[in-house]
Structures are given as C-alpha cells and as structure tokens.
Amino acid sequence: MFATSAASSAAVLDKIDGLLDLSKYKLSQIPSKYLKNNERWMKYLGMPIGVLAFLSVYYMKTPSGLTMGGQVVLASFALALIWWVMEPVPTHVTSLVLMGLLVFFNGWKEADVLGVLGYSVIWLNILAFILSSMLVKTNLAKRLALKMIVKFGHNAGQITLAFFALNLFLAGLIPATAARAAMLLPIMIVVASIYGASNVHPNNFGRNLFLQNLQAINFGSSAYMTGSNANLIAVAFILSMGGTRVYYTDWFFAALPVVICGMLISWFIGRKFVFPLKEEEKAPVVEGGIEKINEKLVEMGKVSGQEKKAAFIFGMVILLWITDKLHMRMFGFEISAVMAAFIGAVIALLPKVGLLKWNEADIPWHLMLFSCGAYAGGLALNDTGAARWVVGSVFEALNIQPGVNFWVVYCVVIVINMFSHIFFTSKTMRTLIFIPFVIATAQYLGFNPLWLALPAAFTIDWVIALPINAKPNVILFSTGQYSVLDNLKYGLIMTTVGSLLLIIAGFTWFRVLGITPGFGG
Amino acid sequence: MALPAQAGWMVVGQDTLANYKESLEIHEDGSLDVTITCSPVNGKVMDLPLEYESIENPKIVSGSFVLLGQNDNDSSPVVEKRGSLFIRLLPVEVLDSQAADSLVSVTFNVPGYFDWKKSKRAYGVVRFSKTFLNTSDYYIRTYELEYMLPKGYLLHGVLKTEPEYNPQKQPVPPYLVEKLDGHYRAALTVNDLSAASRAVMSVEMLKAKRSMLPLIIGIVLSVLYLIFYRDVLEKEKD
Numbered sequence: 001m002f003a004t005s006a007a008s009s010a011a012v013l014d015k016i017d018g019l020l021d022l023s024k025y026k027l028s029q030i031p032s033k034y035l036k037n038n039e040r041w042m043k044y045l046g047m048p049i050g051v052l053a054f055l056s057v058y059y060m061k062t063p064s065g066l067t068m069g070g071q072v073v074l075a076s077f078a079l080a081l082i083w084w085v086m087e088p089v090p091t092h093v094t095s096l097v098l099m100g101l102l103v104f105f106n107g108w109k110e111a112d113v114l115g116v117l118g119y120s121v122i123w124l125n126i127l128a129f130i131l132s133s134m135l136v137k138t139n140l141a142k143r144l145a146l147k148m149i150v151k152f153g154h155n156a157g158q159i160t161l162a163f164f165a166l167n168l169f170l171a172g173l174i175p176a177t178a179a180r181a182a183m184l185l186p187i188m189i190v191v192a193s194i195y196g197a198s199n200v201h202p203n204n205f206g207r208n209l210f211l212q213n214l215q216a217i218n219f220g221s222s223a224y225m226t227g228s229n230a231n232l233i234a235v236a237f238i239l240s241m242g243g244t245r246v247y248y249t250d251w252f253f254a255a256l257p258v259v260i261c262g263m264l265i266s267w268f269i270g271r272k273f274v275f276p277l278k279e280e281e282k283a284p285v286v287e288g289g290i291e292k293i294n295e296k297l298v299e300m301g302k303v304s305g306q307e308k309k310a311a312f313i314f315g316m317v318i319l320l321w322i323t324d325k326l327h328m329r330m331f332g333f334e335i336s337a338v339m340a341a342f343i344g345a346v347i348a349l350l351p352k353v354g355l356l357k358w359n360e361a362d363i364p365w366h367l368m369l370f371s372c373g374a375y376a377g378g379l380a381l382n383d384t385g386a387a388r389w390v391v392g393s394v395f396e397a398l399n400i401q402p403g404v405n406f407w408v409v410y411c412v413v414i415v416i417n418m419f420s421h422i423f424f425t426s427k428t429m430r431t432l433i434f435i436p437f438v439i440a441t442a443q444y445l446g447f448n449p450l451w452l453a454l455p456a457a458f459t460i461d462w463v464i465a466l467p468i469n470a471k472p473n474v475i476l477f478s479t480g481q482y483s484v485l486d487n488l489k490y491g492l493i494m495t496t497v498g499s500l501l502l503i504i505a506g507f508t509w510f511r512v513l514g515i516t517p518g519f520g521g
Numbered sequence: 522m523a524l525p526a527q528a529g530w531m532v533v534g535q536d537t538l539a540n541y542k543e544s545l546e547i548h549e550d551g552s553l554d555v556t557i558t559c560s561p562v563n564g565k566v567m568d569l570p571l572e573y574e575s576i577e578n579p580k581i582v583s584g585s586f587v588l589l590g591q592n593d594n595d596s597s598p599v600v601e602k603r604g605s606l607f608i609r610l611l612p613v614e615v616l617d618s619q620a621a622d623s624l625v626s627v628t629f630n631v632p633g634y635f636d637w638k639k640s641k642r643a644y645g646v647v648r649f650s651k652t653f654l655n656t657s658d659y660y661i662r663t664y665e666l667e668y669m670l671p672k673g674y675l676l677h678g679v680l681k682t683e684p685e686y687n688p689q690k691q692p693v694p695p696y697l698v699e700k701l702d703g704h705y706r707a708a709l710t711v712n713d714l715s716a717a718s719r720a721v722m723s724v725e726m727l728k729a730k731r732s733m734l735p736l737i738i739g740i741v742l743s744v745l746y747l748i749f750y751r752d753v754l755e756k757e758k759d
C-alpha cells in the first residue's frame with residue numbers, strides 16, 4: 001500500500017517534470033496546428049481575398065491627397081493584413097511577401113525595407129529572447145512560476161488575476177512594454193504548461209493567460225503618463241497645440257479606474273465567454289494539485305548559484321530599465337531599453353562568466369521576420385503619407401461641422417482612435433498622426449482641445465487586436481499558444497469594451513475631474 | 522561688421538514680402554511654365570530671384586508693375602546682381618490704392634529646364650527637384666513652391682524637402698499633395714525665408730497608366746493556389 005502510494009507520487013512528480021520540460025516547447029520551432037473547419041476555409045480563401053484586396057487598391061484611381069507610392073503601400077498592407085488574419089501562408093511568409101511587394105512595386109526603397117531588420121525593436125526582441133532563455137535554462141523561471149502558482153494558482157481565475165495585478169504594478173516601473181513581456185514570458189510558459197497548455201496542445205487556459213497578459217502589458221501602460229513614449233508625445237502635443245499642461249497625477253487619476261475596470265472585465269469575460277474554460281482547465285493538470293506542485297518546489301531545493309547569477313543579470317537589466325530617467329545623472333548618458341538588454345545578453349553569453357551557450361538561446365527567427373514585415377509596412381504607410389491620408393479621409397467623411405453636440409464628437413473620436421490601432425504597427429506613429437488631428441478638430445469645432453485630446457490619448461496603449469500591433473504582441477505570439485484569429489476575436493471584444501469604458505468615463509468620471517465639460521457645461 | 526544672414530533673421534529696414542509663390546507647370550519635354558505671384562513693394566523697383574538661365578515670353582499678369590524693357594523688344598527684364606539673376610519689375614503709378622496693393626504676378630516659360638529622359642529612373646519614375654535660394658533683398662514671410670505635374674502623370678512621392686519634415690516636431694507636413702483640375706500637384710510652404718536661406722522640394726512622378734501584369738499574375742496565382750491547395754480543406758488525420 002505504502003509502496004503503491006510512493007510510486008504514484010513519484011509518477012505525479014515525473015508528470016510535473018514532463019510538463020515543466022521547456023525544451024519541448026522551443027519558441028524557435030513552429031509546431032503544426034490543428035485547424036477547425038472554419039479556419040481551414042479561411043486559410044483556403046485567404047489567398048485570393050488578399051490578392052483581390054491588393055489589386056482593388058492598386059488599380060483604383062489615385063485619390064487627391066495620396067501619392068502613388070502611398071497607394072502601393074496601402075495595397076500591399078491590405079493584402080498582408082488579410083493574410084495575417086486568414087493565414088493562407090504562415091505569418092512570417094506574409095511579412096516577406098509584404099516586404100517584396102513594397103520593393104517590387106516601388107512603394108518603399110529596398111534599403112529602407114531591408115534596414116528594418118536592424119531596428120532597435122528587432123534587437124530588443126532578440127535580446128529579450130536570449131535573456132528569457134537564460135531564465136529558462138537556469139530554472140529560475142520555473143521556480144518563480146511554481147512559487148506564483150503555489151501562492152495564487154489554486155484555480156485558473158486566481159492566477160490570471162495575479163498576472164493582471166503584477167502587470168499593473170510593473171507598468172508603473174518599466175515603461176518598455178517589450179521588456180515587461182520578455183520578463184514575464186518564461187513564467188507564463190511554465191504556468192501554462194502546469195495548466196496543460198502548450199504550443200503543441202493549446203487550450204483555453206493558455207489563450208486566456210497569454211491574451212490577458214498581452215492586454216495587461218499594453219493597456220496597463222495607459223494608467224501612467226510615463227507608461228509609454230507615445231503617452232508622453234501625446235501630452236507634449238496637448239501642451240504645444242492645445243495649450244494645456246497635463247500633469248502625471250491628472251493622467252493617473254483619470255486613467256487608472258478605466259484600466260482597472262478594463263482588466264477586471266477582460267478577466268471575467270475571457271474565462272466565461274470568449275474562451276470558456278472546461279472543468280479540467282480550471283485547475284493544474286497535476287494529480288494532487290497544488291500540494292504536489294509545492295512538493296516539486298521543495299524538491300528544487302535552495303536557490304542554486306546559477307539561478308542567483310541569472311537573477312543578478314536579469315535584476316541588473318530591470319534596474320537599468322527602471323532607472324532610465326536617472327542615467328543622465330548617473331552615467332552622463334542614457335542607456336536605452338535595448339542597450340540595457342544588450343548588456344545583460346552579452347554577460348549571459350560570456351564563456352565562463354555567463355550562463356548560456358549560443359546553441360541554447362531560443363530565438364524564434366520566424367518571429368523576427370514577421371516583425372520586420374509588420375514594421376516595414378507600418379513605417380512605409382507613415383513615410384508615404386498614406387496613413388495620414390486615410391485618417392484625414394475618415395475625419396473628412398464624417399463631415400463634422402461647428403455646432404455639433406460635443407458628446408457626439410467625443411464618442412466618434414474615442415471609437416475611431418481606439419479601433420484605428422488594428423491598422424497600425426506603432427503607437428508612436430498613431431499618436432503622431434491622430435492626436436494633432438483630434439486637437440485641430442476640437443479647435444475647429446470650438447471645444448477645449450483637452451476635452452477630446454486627453455481621452456483620445458488614453459486609447460493609445462490599447463493595441464491588442466493583432467500580433468502586429470505592438471512589440472509585446474509579437475513576443476507573446478511566439479509561444480504558439482493562440483492563433484491570430486484568437487487574438488483578433490478577444491482583441492476586438494476588448495477594444496469595444498475599452499471604447500465603452502472611455503465613453504462612460506467621459507460622461508461621468510472625467511467630468512468630475514474636469515477633463516470633459518462639467519455638468520453645467 | 523555685417524552679420525551673416527540666417528534663416529528666420531530679418532535685417533532692420535529690409536522690405537518684407539508677405540507672400541511669395543512660385544508655381545511650376547512641368548511639361549514632358551522638360552520645359553516649365555513658371556508663374557511667380559507675390560505681395561508688392563509699392564513704389565519701388567522689385568527684383569525677384571531667378572534660378573533659370575534663359576526664359577521666354579515674360580509678362581506681367583497682374584499688379585501695378587511693368588517688366589523692365591517691356592516696351593523695348595530688344596531688352597530683357599533679366600538683370601544680374603552680386604552674381605545672381607533677377608527679373609526686374611518697375612512700378613507703375615496708380616491712383617486706386619486697392620489696385621496698388623493687389624498681388625503682382627509674372628509668368629514666363631523656361632525651355633529645356635531639365636532632361637526628361639535623363640531624369641528617368643527605375644520603375645519609369647521621373648525625378649524633379651527645384652531649389653529656391655532667396656538671393657533677393659526681401660524677407661519672405663510665406664514662401665510656396667508649387668509643382669503642377671503634366672496631365673496623365675501621378676505623383677509617386679515627395680522625396681525630400683528643405684526645411685526637412687520632422688513628424689516628431691511638426692504635426693502636419695510642410696507640403697500638400699492634391700489633385701487639381703486633372704493635374705496632380707505638390708506644394709511646399711516655408712515660413713520666414715530670410716535672405717540667403719533656401720527651400721527645396723524633390724518629387725518623383727510617373728505615368729498614370731498602370732501595367733496589367735500585376736492583375737494577370739494575381740489572378741493566375743490565385744487560381745493556381747485554389748487548385749493546388751485544395752487539400753487545405755480536408756480534415757487532418759490524427
């Protein structure tokens with residue numbers, strides 16, 4: 001009897017070992033995916049639909065305000081957007097096709113297109129994956145994840161809520177969203193595997209965990225004025241064009257309730273409606289549950305020297321990320337988020353001193369190519385003026401004239417700004433294009449620019465619909481735990497929720513704070 | 522000691538032109554129809570900068586000025602000062618103050634301004650660039666450089682402008698692209714152009730007619746995909 005129980009306990013611990021064997025889930029390898037019936041049809045029809053979109057835009061009469069170069073970029077981007085969603089070819093191949101179209105149709109210069117691979121965003125991704133590999137190899141990620149599960153992981157709801165709280169806290173400290181994604185990635189992978197989700201066998205727990213983290217990393221930044229560079233650009237525009245200074249606390253007190261409500265709604269609807277959890281996905285897939293996981297944690301013993309070294313290297317990088325504003329005073333120059341990760345990666349890869357051999361670094365190069373295509377498309381849209389033309393055309397088509405009710409304009413501005421993120425690959429670009437438009441519209445209509453521009457600025461970090469929309473999205477997409485369609489489905493639902501939250505806040509909370517016209521106004 | 526002129530600096534006593542617009546209608550033979558329209562400096566001789574080696578058919582379209590030598594067929598309105606060329610306008614006395622304040626507009630043709638064939642680049646794109654150097658004595662408040670493309674040509678893109686456009690600092694680009702009376706048009710606006718400062722706009726244009734090759738390739742590829750990838754619809758076996 002005792003022998004049988006001991007054997008079964010050993011078997012459970014072995015199973016945990018199996019689940020935690022992250023070498024099985026290498027990000028650099030693309031697992032084959034099982035497709036549902038509707039996904040197979042989308043894949044089949046995606047190719048001609050994408051080509052049709054390209055040809056329609058390419059052959060349309062060049063409208064006033066748009067250059068031919070811009071038209072080519074719009075046509076290429078339309079094809080890529082459809083292919084990324086419908087996936088007739090893998091997403092990284094779509095990116096390569098997009099880059100090819102930009103060059104062959106003279107939409108953007110070859111040197112510019114190929115040069116995207118050297119952009120800091122790509123470097124940050126590569127370095128983040130090196131650091132992440134270090135955490136995985138040394139078992140530090142496993143230990144942190146097990147600790148998190150033991151403390152909060154009694155059920156799926158608790159653990160995802162813990163991630164939301166963690167993200168909200170980190171957003172105030174680390175403005176670089178990609179850095180936050182890189183930091184949490186290995187922990188998320190371990191937690192997902194304990195709940196039976198992997199890139200080979202994705203389940204709804206994994207979809208909820210990764211997509212909710214994607215949302216929390218992105219719109220969590222919206223709680224803080226310093227949460228992203230784009231927020232600061234928006235604030236600068238509101239001052240220079242609108243004439244109103246927005247203080248850190250103005251932003252924080254206005255945006256925080258919206259962000260917290262957004263996170264709670266996402267947490268609730270994700271598990272219940274968007275990707276409902278089956279009974280077996282609501283708890284760790286380990287017989288004996290948390291006790292056994294705790295046993296595994298105990299079995300790991302004390303923190304090893306390698307783990308300490310990994311914690312030191314990663315801690316140093318995090319410290320550099322957090323103290324970015326003090327660098328000038330400390331060093332006489334600023335160490336960017338990329339260069340901070342660069343220092344960490346170099347130390348991690350140093351023979352004898354470091355912890356990682358090059359062959360052990362799990363870098364998903366297909367994801368880098370995917371990112372390159374997305375960025376090339378986005379940058380070309382901006383460079384050729386096509387993005388500005390589209391935004392201008394939308395505002396023009398709405399034909400908003402003086403005398404119109406403020407709240408009608410407010411709702412339109414929030415919805416357009418919020419949903420526009422689907423077509424952009426950079427928050428900064430979106431801010432540079434949209435916020436001046438919003439301020440100019442407010443001035444034209446005779447409204448205080450702050451009434452429209454600050455709520456519009458709160459939409460900047462809601463970049464959650466597609467893997468191309470932001471850096472963390474690409475990093476999390478690399479796990480293969482969800483499809484582009486999963487991302488789009490949950491993203492569109494939450495974009496709608498975000499719009500409604502900001503509209504409700506505009507009518508209520510923002511009025512109390514004096515951001516939107518008061519009850520007497 | 523004289524201070525060197527810098528962009529945006531105005532010398533005391535210097536005449537100011539509120540507006541100065543140079544409109545270039547580009548033709549496929551490389552010639553230009555140029556129209557310069559600017560605010561008048563009443564009662565004074567006006568020398569407008571000229572960056573063209575030879576011009577034809579100069580005439581005043583509006584304003585209370587006449588061209589130098591207008592009544593003398595042998596003489597040219599072009600004068601040289603400090604090594605630069607100018608077109609000289611002489612004031613005409615008018616009694617109506619409204620007429621005196623109306624914009625002065627002068628037009629002329631520039632034959633063979635550029636070699637169309639040599640300006641052709643890959644993809645059939647033709648590059649065109651013009652630099653305006655303010656060699657005049659005027660401080661120009663608003664300068665506009667406009668290109669009207671030949672009919673049947675599209676603007677492929679604005680390659681470069683000077684002053685350079687920096688989206689981080691300027692919410693709106695300094696140039697405008699639009700279609701006007703069947704012509705594609707690009708117009709650069711520069712504020713506060715003092716003596717010796719310049720404005721540049723470089724554009725690329727191409728024939729509006731698009732090749733049918735992408736359409737054929739697109740259709741062929743789509744059909745081939747639908748035929749050869751039919752197996753995508755089949756259920757995968759475990």
